[in-house]
Amino acid sequence: MYKGPSIQIENITKRYKSAEEDSLSLVSLQINESDVYGLLGPNGAGKTTLISILCGIIPPSQGSIQYYIAGKKINEQERRSLLGFVPQEYAFYQELTPRQNLDYFGAMYNLSKTELSERIDKLLDELGLAKVADKEVFTFSGGMKRRVNLAIGLIHRPSILFLDEPTVGVDVQSKNAIIKYLEEINRAGTTIVYTSHHMSEAEEFCNRIALIDHGKVVVEGGLSELLIENGAANLQSLFIKLTGEEYRD
Numbered sequence: 001m002y003k004g005p006s007i008q009i010e011n012i013t014k015r016y017k018s019a020e021e022d023s024l025s026l027v028s029l030q031i032n033e034s035d036v037y038g039l040l041g042p043n044g045a046g047k048t049t050l051i052s053i054l055c056g057i058i059p060p061s062q063g064s065i066q067y068y069i070a071g072k073k074i075n076e077q078e079r080r081s082l083l084g085f086v087p088q089e090y091a092f093y094q095e096l097t098p099r100q101n102l103d104y105f106g107a108m109y110n111l112s113k114t115e116l117s118e119r120i121d122k123l124l125d126e127l128g129l130a131k132v133a134d135k136e137v138f139t140f141s142g143g144m145k146r147r148v149n150l151a152i153g154l155i156h157r158p159s160i161l162f163l164d165e166p167t168v169g170v171d172v173q174s175k176n177a178i179i180k181y182l183e184e185i186n187r188a189g190t191t192i193v194y195t196s197h198h199m200s201e202a203e204e205f206c207n208r209i210a211l212i213d214h215g216k217v218v219v220e221g222g223l224s225e226l227l228i229e230n231g232a233a234n235l236q237s238l239f240i241k242l243t244g245e246e247y248r249d
């Protein structure tokens with residue numbers, strides 16, 4: 001399988017309007033095709049800022065990002081259909097059903113009616129939402145809502161998927177189902193970039209990570225190599241070793 005660059009991030013700096021400090025400072029990373037890449041770090045480190053810049057929601061103050069599919073640079077127009085984003089907040093209409101939400105968000109992409117309808121049925125089935133496909137989302141548990149959020153980000157079969165804390169606040173069953181599903185689509189070729197505070201989940205899920213603190217990359221690389229190089233028994237130990245034990249309030 002092709003393992004060239006998928007995203008090339010060069011010197012990204014971000015200062016929000018009215019902020020006195022940079023939220024990201026000269027971040028450079030290479031994410032390869034078929035990676036499950038974890039952006040990890042304490043509260044306020046800059047993970048959401050970085051992932052929001054990567055999927056085009058907010059602009060960087062400085063720096064550049066190039067995206068590639070099978071070695072070919074993709075332009076801004078192609079990006080919309082090739083990138084997918086699953087935000088931390090629920091990005092759907094609570095008073096609509098999953099099917100109505102998927103119909104609505106799916107219509108923004110260039111899919112035929114039949115294609116969209118088949119895609120919706122498949123996603124609802126794969127994410128265990130088929131039985132509740134026609135019930136209003138506000139009646140759902142947190143785990144079901146997370147899966148609706150995920151389905152929306154996947155409706156157009158993105159080649160590169162960004163997820164900001166996709167398993168926050170869900171039970172073990174939903175977490176397991178979400179991660180298994182993401183592993184499947186990764187095996188089928190989707191590059192995944194994800195943030196999480198669950199170190200054991202990230203350790204099982206990611207092949208590469210960047211540890212970010214105070215807007216800077218502290219360490220970056222293959223997870224197994226980083227653990228060995230830093231003499232850490234697991235990801236949580238590595239995290240504490242490199243970012244310290246102090247609160248980030």
Ligand SMILES: Nc1ncnc2c1ncn2[C@@H]1O[C@H](COP(=O)(O)OP(=O)(O)OP(=O)(O)O)[C@@H](O)[C@H]1O
Nearest residue numbers: 016017019023041042043044045046047048049050
């Ligand atoms: N819209 C904004 N305006 C000003 N400052 C912001 C804005 N959004 C985030 N920040 C600041 O940027 C820094 C990085 O925030 P960000 O949300 O990216 O961190 P994070 O690593 O995702 O944190 P968490 O783990 O708590 O979600 C923080 O200091 C935060 O207060």
